[in-house]
Amino acid sequence: MSKLKQNTSVNQEKQQRINRSLVINLLCRQRRCSRADLAKLSGLKRATITNIVNEFMEYDLILEDGLMEGEKGRRSIAIKINGEKYCTIGVMLTRHYYTLGIMGISGEVYRIETYNVESVMDVEAVMDSIRQNIRKMIDEEKESQVLAVCIAVPGPYKRTKERVVFVTHFPGWEGIEIEQRIQQGFDIPVFIENDANAGACAQHWFCRDDKRNKDIVYIVAGQGIGCGMILNDELQTGRNGNAGEFGHTSIYYEGAKCECGNHGCLEQYCSSIAIMKRIQDRLAKGEASVLNQNSSFADFGEAVRLGDALASDEYRRACEFLAIGIVNLVNQIDPSDIIIGDLLADVDPVKMLEIVQNTVKKRINPFFWEDLTIRIDPLEYNPILMGAGIIAVQKILEDPLQYIKKGVKQTEEEG
Ligand SMILES: [Zn+2]
Known part of the structure; x- marks a missing residue:
């Protein structure tokens, strides 16, 4: 084969992979739609869509699912992803x-x-x-x-x-x-x-019906503080995968030294470990509380919910510090949605949201506050676990037939 022909077929193959990935991802997002919808949304020709859909049906990757109302009242066959296969x-x-x-x-x-x-x-x-x-x-x-x-x-x-x-x-x-x-x-x-x-990724996936959620920051506020950023529908990992380590952004340059090498890192002021350390220090000074030197973070959460003054004070302080971190995030990357989850959010989601929103509102330009959404994690299952499964799905859907063909072969060999 001449080099030119070889390049053309490599390019065609690459284009086919891109088209397949586009179609399956659109179907994932739409959940149920017609072939005509896919053509319209993808900008691909109807014949290309027909070929891709047929190919996916051969592998049981998608299914026909009754009829649906189309344009001008015309009914067409609906298709959806075969989630059970x-x-x-x-x-x-x-x-x-x-x-x-x-x-x-x-x-x-x-x-x-x-x-x-x-x-x-x-x-x-x-x-x-x-x-x-x-x-x-x-x-x-x-x-x-x-x-x-x-x-x-x-x-x-x-x-x-x-x-x-x-x-x-x-x-x-x-x-x-x-x-x-x-x-x-x-x-x-x-x-x-x-x-x-x-x-x-989990937050982004489960909010996919909402057109707003293109730029999501999900904050994990637990033993450490970190965040995942999806901007314009793409996960931001940085060069080394280190993007989003915002718990290690410094909010006080003369602050205590952190294990990362920096001083005054955000997570030294609002992680669950930092909170418990301050509680212990205050107890040692003789302050009154239902907590004692052996209390766990779960006990701390219970004390906040019971209205214990010391625990409530430390919780408010941690939420305010987290809000300072969020103000920095908003000024750096300007997301549409910020979602907070993990241990700290579980303590008292209503109180946390109120404190964080009030603090952020006071400290950012009102023009940016207007259309910023801050929420507490709404998902039923752990978003980190769900997100791991979703990332695996997304990697597969980048080139589904590569993995599924292999799977079919495996079953044959085993049989
Ligand atoms: Zn640090």
Whole structure:
């Protein structure tokens, strides 16, 4: 084959992949629509849509679903994604446990399982346990075929061309190539993402009917403070995957030194760890509270809800500091929606929202306050776990037939 012809066929193949990805993503967003709708929304020719739809139907990736009202009252056949045939597994790793969730490619959750980690220090044991339980989940799934796995980890980690290295503050985990390690023994792809980024993807996915939600920042306010940013419908990861580490933006340059090397990082003022440290300091000074030196963060939450003065004061202070961080975020990236989730938001969502909104409103230009939405995480399931599953779905949908063909072959070999 001449070089020119070879290039043309490579380009055609690439264009076909882009078209397939466009169509399946539109269908994901629309949930149910006609072939004519897809042509209109994608700008592709009707014949191209027909070919792609036929191809997807051969692989049971999409289904016809009765009739629907079209333009000028004409009825046409509706199509939708076959959410029951294919699924993905999301994994969420924390310091004390990990959770596995299996979800259909339309986003329905089938099953969630949580496993305690005796000691996160024992890297090999934790990795083995995660691999075994993923394998068990794949084997037990009889109705649909698992296409991919995505593991959401607490940041930061460093992503280079060759590898993803885990650099978070889990002792003994530094430099671990977690994606490759979990991949061992599986012939389906394993992806990795930062937990806040995964949470942002879930928020974006479940808000997809709302035309506003193109620019979402999802803030994880827990043991650390981080955020995932989706701007113009795209996840922002930065060069190394380190974008969104806004807990390590300094709000006081002479503040205490942080483990990241900076001084006065935001998370030193409003993470759950920072709150508990201040509570202990104030108790040691003899201040009255229902809390004592052995109280946990869960006890702290209960004390806030009971109206304990010390706990309520510290909660207000932490929410105000978080709001200062949010003001900085708004001035830097100007998102349409900010969603706050995790431990701090769970304590008293109504109170948190009120404090954060009031503080942000006072400190930003009124023109920007006008159309800014700040919300507390509205999702039924953990957004980080859901987001891991969704990222796996999105990676598959970038080139669905590549993964699904492989899947069909696997079943044949096994049979
Ligand atoms: Zn820091």
